[in-house]
Amino acid sequence: MTRVAVVRFPGSNCDFDTLRAAERYGAEAYFVWHRDVDLRGADVVILPGGFSYGDYLRSGAIARFSPVMQAVKQHAAGGGPLLGICNGFQILCEAHLLPGALMRNAGLTFVSKPVDVTVERTDTVFTADYETDSRLRLPVAHGEGRFVAAPDTLRMLESEGRVVLRYVAATERSPFQPNPNGSANHIAGICNAEGNIVGIMPHPERAADRLLGLTGGSGFFTSLMAWHQAPKMGVQSR
Amino acid sequence: MTFRVHLRVMPRDGLLDPQGQAVEHALTALGFEEAGAVRVGRAIELAVAASSRGEAEAKARQMCDKLLANPVTEDYLLEVEED
Numbered sequence: 510m511t512r513v514a515v516v517r518f519p520g521s522n523c524d525f526d527t528l529r530a531a532e533r534y535g536a537e538a539y540f541v542w543h544r545d546v547d548l549r550g551a552d553v554v555i556l557p558g559g560f561s562y563g564d565y566l567r568s569g570a571i572a573r574f575s576p577v578m579q580a581v582k583q584h585a586a587g588g589g590p591l592l593g594i595c596n597g598f599q600i601l602c603e604a605h606l607l608p609g610a611l612m613r614n615a616g617l618t619f620v621s622k623p624v625d626v627t628v629e630r631t632d633t634v635f636t637a638d639y640e641t642d643s644r645l646r647l648p649v650a651h652g653e654g655r656f657v658a659a660p661d662t663l664r665m666l667e668s669e670g671r672v673v674l675r676y677v678a679a680t681e682r683s684p685f686q687p688n689p690n691g692s693a694n695h696i697a698g699i700c701n702a703e704g705n706i707v708g709i710m711p712h713p714e715r716a717a718d719r720l721l722g723l724t725g726g727s728g729f730f731t732s733l734m735a736w737h738q739a740p741k742m743g744v745q746s747r
Numbered sequence: 748m749t750f751r752v753h754l755r756v757m758p759r760d761g762l763l764d765p766q767g768q769a770v771e772h773a774l775t776a777l778g779f780e781e782a783g784a785v786r787v788g789r790a791i792e793l794a795v796a797a798s799s800r801g802e803a804e805a806k807a808r809q810m811c812d813k814l815l816a817n818p819v820t821e822d823y824l825l826e827v828e829e830d
Contacts, residue, residue: 574814610817610819612820613765617762617765657762691763
């Protein structure tokens with residue numbers, strides 16, 4: 510069984526959606542409380558969306574110091590797959606597990622709507638089931654999703670192919686606006702150099718069930734299942 | 748001794764500050780045509796127990812670097828005064 514730990518912080522609110530999505534695709538998913546120091550043999554760790562610690566000070570700034578984060582860092586340092594979704598992405602940036610930061614949306618408002626993204630990086634544990642440059646429609650729901658990074662960091666992310674998801678410029682067929690938050694280079698998700706830590710603003714767990722209207726996010730969960738069933742693939746980096 | 752630390756955490760120059768822009772638009776709408784270059788940050792005050800002003804400032808800088816300011820997006824100014 511693929512064991513997926515979903516970390517709950519005070520204020521996490523996508524924890525159940527994430528757990529159910531992982532279960533739907535065959536994982537043995539369970540919650541780990543932020544005070545826990547043991548991930549209980551997790552193969553994959555997911556930091557779900559929400560408003561950990563009320564987003565006080567800055568989104569993710571306080572969750573970073575939760576006791577569980579030591580174990581999460583160790584898991585990732587050993588090459589373990591780690592996915593941060595929305596607030597989870599913010600926590601990964603605050604914890605310096607991913608570069609950059611997520612700031613207040615350029616339009617100031619909380620944005621909750623479907624957006625179109627392309628999957629640019631398909632050799633991560635979470636995106637291996639997608640075709641490169643395939644286009645997905647996924648929901649976003651955030652007030653602070655504007656990805657910013659120093660110019661040399663942005664250049665590094667681009668040159669190393671570390672942009673995992675990118676908001677797509679609107680096409681004639683798309684009713685949705687590109688880049689809902691003013692992110693640099695339309696970045697919606699990135700990974701670390703090794704490719705085992707991925708942070709994304711869109712919510713694949715909200716788009717992994719036909720009942721919810723969108724299914725484009727299911728690939729994140731089928732990818733991690735496929736990875737674990739074929740561990741010899743390991744974590745690849747470019 | 749206890750020192751009072753006044754922190755001013757501001758969005759880094761050159762980064763888009765949509766809050767500042769919105770406030771500037773509101774000021775203009777109110778007729779304050781002379782207002783410009785508005786930026787919005789946050790002020791934090793805290794008491795720091797230390798044996799000297801220098802130690803209090805050093806401690807406060809550590810707090811800023813570790814938690815109170817994000818080095819990617821924010822700059823901070825701090826003032827230390829005896830309580």
